[in-house]
Amino acid sequence: xxxxxIVKEDCGKEIFDQFNDICPFGAFSFENDKLDVxxxxxMCKMCLKKGPAGYITLEEDEPAQKINKDDYKGVAVYxxxxxxAIHPVTLELIGKAKELAAVINHPVYALFIGHNIEKKAEELxxxxxxxxxxxxxxxxxxxxxxxxxxCFEDFINTVKPxxxxxxxxxxxxxxxxxxxxxxxxxxxxxxxxxxxxENTDLVQIRPAFGGNIMAQIVTQNNRPQFxxxxxxxxxxxxxxxxxxxxxVSMKMDDDKKYNSLIQIKEIIKKxxxxxxxxxxxxxxxxxxxxxxxxLPMVQEFADAIGAxxxxxxxxxxxxxxxxxxxxxLSGRTVKPKIIITFGVSGSVQFAAGMRNSxxxxxVNNDPEASIFNIAHCGIVGDLYEIIPELMEMIKKNxxxxxxxxxxxx
Amino acid sequence: xxxxVCIKQVPGTTQxxxxxxxxxxxxxGVESKMNPYDLFALETAxxxxxxxxxxxxxxxxxxxxxxxVLEESFYMGADAGCLxxxxxxGGADVLATSYTLAQGAKKLGGFDLILCGKQTTDGDTAQVxxxxxxxxxxxxxTNVCKIDSIDDGGMTIEMNMENSLEIQxxxxxxxxxxxxxxxxxxxxxxxxxISLADDVKVQMLTLKDMYDTNEKxxxxxxxxxxxxxxxxxxxxxxxxxxxxxxxxxxQVLYDILSEQKYI
Numbered sequence: 001x002x003x004x005x006i007v008k009e010d011c012g013k014e015i016f017d018q019f020n021d022i023c024p025f026g027a028f029s030f031e032n033d034k035l036d037v038x039x040x041x042x043m044c045k046m047c048l049k050k051g052p053a054g055y056i057t058l059e060e061d062e063p064a065q066k067i068n069k070d071d072y073k074g075v076a077v078y079x080x081x082x083x084x085a086i087h088p089v090t091l092e093l094i095g096k097a098k099e100l101a102a103v104i105n106h107p108v109y110a111l112f113i114g115h116n117i118e119k120k121a122e123e124l125x126x127x128x129x130x131x132x133x134x135x136x137x138x139x140x141x142x143x144x145x146x147x148x149x150x151c152f153e154d155f156i157n158t159v160k161p162x163x164x165x166x167x168x169x170x171x172x173x174x175x176x177x178x179x180x181x182x183x184x185x186x187x188x189x190x191x192x193x194x195x196x197x198e199n200t201d202l203v204q205i206r207p208a209f210g211g212n213i214m215a216q217i218v219t220q221n222n223r224p225q226f227x228x229x230x231x232x233x234x235x236x237x238x239x240x241x242x243x244x245x246x247x248v249s250m251k252m253d254d255d256k257k258y259n260s261l262i263q264i265k266e267i268i269k270k271x272x273x274x275x276x277x278x279x280x281x282x283x284x285x286x287x288x289x290x291x292x293x294x295l296p297m298v299q300e301f302a303d304a305i306g307a308x309x310x311x312x313x314x315x316x317x318x319x320x321x322x323x324x325x326x327x328x329l330s331g332r333t334v335k336p337k338i339i340i341t342f343g344v345s346g347s348v349q350f351a352a353g354m355r356n357s358x359x360x361x362x363v364n365n366d367p368e369a370s371i372f373n374i375a376h377c378g379i380v381g382d383l384y385e386i387i388p389e390l391m392e393m394i395k396k397n398x399x400x401x402x403x404x405x406x407x408x409x
Numbered sequence: 410x411x412x413x414v415c416i417k418q419v420p421g422t423t424q425x426x427x428x429x430x431x432x433x434x435x436x437x438g439v440e441s442k443m444n445p446y447d448l449f450a451l452e453t454a455x456x457x458x459x460x461x462x463x464x465x466x467x468x469x470x471x472x473x474x475x476x477x478v479l480e481e482s483f484y485m486g487a488d489a490g491c492l493x494x495x496x497x498x499g500g501a502d503v504l505a506t507s508y509t510l511a512q513g514a515k516k517l518g519g520f521d522l523i524l525c526g527k528q529t530t531d532g533d534t535a536q537v538x539x540x541x542x543x544x545x546x547x548x549x550x551t552n553v554c555k556i557d558s559i560d561d562g563g564m565t566i567e568m569n570m571e572n573s574l575e576i577q578x579x580x581x582x583x584x585x586x587x588x589x590x591x592x593x594x595x596x597x598x599x600x601x602x603i604s605l606a607d608d609v610k611v612q613m614l615t616l617k618d619m620y621d622t623n624e625k626x627x628x629x630x631x632x633x634x635x636x637x638x639x640x641x642x643x644x645x646x647x648x649x650x651x652x653x654x655x656x657x658x659x660q661v662l663y664d665i666l667s668e669q670k671y672i
């Protein structure tokens with residue numbers, strides 16, 4: 001069995017204490033004076049790296065059968081769309097897929113499942129896709145798990161792509177795991193960095209273990225390798241005037257596979273509500289905000305600079321904010337031109353949702369706050385002192401810009 | 410109807426830090442709690458049981474102390490609870506976790522509906538529900554924000570698709586993951602805790618209790634992904650730090666906003 005194996009169980013209390021201090025998950029036990037590893041082990045391997053030598057070892061399985069990675073070619077992107085309207089995360093993933101494919105000299109593919117989508121598929125050829133594989137059928141008009149996952153399965157069996165990138169939309173986060181499990185292969189959610197190894201292993205980096213930790217993850221012995229990526233993590237390529245590549249029409253042999261157990265009854269368009277992911281200017285507050293009653297103070301400042309208000313998870317859990325205003329892994333990803341955070345400590349989940357912002361200004365009274373590791377400009381101070389003073393300055397200098405511009409003229 | 414709810418024990422805080430010198434994770438007083446999103450799945454189960462009758466079983470995978478969250482589910486109203494615990498389940502990624510939970514669900518058997526929270530607060534992947542459904546070969550819907558109607562054959566639900574809602578009819582047996590706020594979760598009842606006393610016990614299942622006892626399908630061995638390394642997030646290199654009086658700090662912020670023409 002693979003895992004951490006104890007070599008010398010009568011290690012003594014002192015050695016156990018050392019392991020216990022190192023293990024972030026409290027997975028070591030010392031019952032009856034015998035060192036053991038419990039089911040709490042998450043295989044972070046910290047004990048192997050940092051622990052005293054000679055007491056534990058890593059036991060690894062020989063894979064039952066090695067796959068031939070050369071049998072799989074291409075970096076594929078799932079085209080996320082609602083009735084043909086392509087979600088922009090798709091273009092961002094195509095941009096990244098081109099970079100990844102270039103390392104190993106693989107083609108870039110797109111998988112497009114829907115109805116009456118031929119024109120839209122051709123449009124993708126302006127972004128550098130080598131082949132767009134299209135499943136077009138009336139029964140595919142709306143996103144429905146059964147038929148969509150069957151098309152995905154058919155695509156993988158026919159084309160054998162090496163890597164598959166899926167946008168982490170609600171549909172993508174539902175479809176990707178369904179298909180990954182069908183192929184008993186790896187899927188890494190919400191990657192923030194992707195790189196390609198020469199041996200075609202996709203290097204996937206994401207925040208992990210619920211802490212301020214990044215994990216580098218690979219799928220060593222399974223293909224295809226799946227990952228999901230949030231909107232606004234990568235940049236979309238420029239649209240080229242000339243279309244290159246081709247659209248390939250696909251069809252499943254078994255017509256029954258287009259049917260789904262789930263029936264779509266109706267699609268209701270939501271009213272355009274709060275959407276911080278498109279905002280250019282954001283003011284975000286965190287746990288430093290002491291009371292709901294202090295919100296108007298921050299709101300006034302946000303209004304003065306034309307910003308959308310956003311917040312961290314605790315503020316949503318308190319019920320102070322609409323969940324759609326939450327930044328982070330369980331909220332939205334944002335990429336504004338400027339974001340100003342007040343009293344945000346900067347958990348890795350929060351940071352993952354905003355670290356790609358063009359300019360990050362952070363105000364926090366704790367000089368050690370981890371938000372300062374990612375802020376372009378860190379300001380140590382109390383939001384309750386700075387915001388009122390700032391508002392006074394802004395009010396004293398109304399339209400300061402215009403005055404300056406006039407002077408310049 | 411027979412309902413299974415998947416719950417997970419997660420760290421009480423997400424503030425785990427890294428010692429910059431040694432690279433070792435620092436955990437101080439990490440308590441555990443039930444994954445907050447699972448409370449919404451549990452509440453959904455309670456509401457459906459009120460309407461349809463039947464039983465609610467909770468299931469979890471983890472070290473023996475995970476029984477705490479299963480017991481908590483009893484105090485809220487669950488009828489039974491099962492913990493899948495085995496050293497051989499350790500080090501599991503999404504694939505192996507889903508497989509283990511699916512095996513557990515098969516062993517317990519006969520569920521009409523499996524409910525999961527939207528995601529966990531420690532893994533944040535939201536993938537285990539759909540993978541479990543695939544292993545059980547039943548349909549699934551994620552991001553369910555409303556249940557419009559339910560009868561013995563199935564449910565009409567609303568799937569939240571960012572800019573639209575998909576109204577779907579899904580037959581039983583099926584698995585759904587519910588959005589936060591589908592219902593307001595109830596608190597554990599102290600009265601129930603007292604009255605239950607030791608009557609309800611968590612059922613423990615280990616590898617040898619499963620239909621599939623091949624240990625290569627579980628834990629680290631059954632995982633497709635491997636963590637190559639963990640490291641603290643990179644810091645932004647072009648950063649400037651300002652410390653001083655409130656007056657000076659306000660001026661810094663004012664100058665940035667003014668320079669970038671926001672005021």
